[in-house]
Amino acid sequence: MTSFSGYLPYAFALIIAIPFLVLLRQFVYTYINLKNQEIKLLSVKSNSENKTHSYERMTLFLERMKPSNLIQRFDKNLAVHEFIFLTEKSIHEEFEYNSSQQLYLTKNSWQNIVNSKNAIIDLLHKTYESLNNNPDLDEFKTVFIMNYMNDEDYIAATIEDLRREILIIA
Template sequence: MASFSEYLPYAFALIIAIPFLVLLRQFVHSYISLKNQEIKLLTVKSNSGNKVHSYERMTLFLERIKPSNLIQKFDKELAVHEFIFLTEKTVNEEFEYNSSQQLYLTKNAWKNIVDSKNAVIELLHTTYAGLKGNSDLNEFKTIFIMNYMEGNDYIAETIEDLRKEILIIT
C-alpha cells in the first residue's frame, strides 16, 4: 500500500497545473472571440465598401448620361437619327454593365437611376420628334440641352438622393 507522501509530488504538480490550464483556456476562448469579432468587422467593412463603390459607380453613370456630356460624344458629321441611335445604345450598354450594382443600392435609389436613364432616352426621342427631322446635329444637340434645362433636373436630384443615402451608410 502506497503512502500519501508518494502521491504528494503528483498532487503538487496537479495543483500548479490546474490554474495554468484554466488561464490557457480563458486566453484561447478570448482569442477566438476577438478573431470572430475581427472577421465580422471586416465583413461589415467589406460590404459597406461595396456599397460605397456602387454609389460611386452609379453617380459616375448618371454624370455620363447628363445631356451636356452626351452631346460631346460621337462624330459631328453624324445624322441626327444616327446620333440618337448611338447615344441610346451607349447609355443602355453602360446601364447594363452597371446593373449588378443594384444589389448594394436601396430600391428607391435604383428606381431613381432607372427613371433617370429612361427619361434621358425619352428626351432624345421627344426632341427628335419635335424637330420633325428638319435639323442638323448641332441644332438637335442645342434643343436637346435646352429641353433638359427647361425641365426638372432629375439627374441632379438622383445624384443628391444618392449622396444623402451614402451619408447614412457611412
C-alpha cells in the first residue's frame, strides 16, 4: 500500500491553483468580450461617419449641378457648344469621382441623384436644340436657367430627400 502523503503538496498546490486559473480564465474572457464590443462600437461609429460624409459629398455634388452654379463655370468667351461640352464633361467627371458614395446611400437616394444628373444634361441639350439661331452664350445661359425654373426643381427635391434620410440615420 502506497502512502498518499507524498502527493499532499501537489494536491495542496492544485487546490490553490484551480481557483486562480478559473479567475484568470474569467478575466481573459471578459477582456476579450470588452475588446470585441469596443471594436464593434468603433466600426459602427466609422460606418456612421462614412454615411454622413457620403451625404455631404452628394449634396455638394447636387449643389454644384444647379444651373445657377453651372453657368458661372468656364470662360465667358466660349461658344455655346463648347460650354455644353465642358459642362457635361465636368458633371460626368465629378459624378464618377463620387460614384463610390453609393455604397453608403439608399438605393432610392442614389437613383434620385443619377436622375438629377441625367435631367441636367438633358436640359443642356434640349435648351441648345430649342435655340435654332446660334445663340450667344449669355442668351443660352439665360434660357437654360429659365427652362430649369419652369420645370420641377428635382435637384432641390433630391437634396431634401437626402436631408430627411440623414436625420433618420443620425
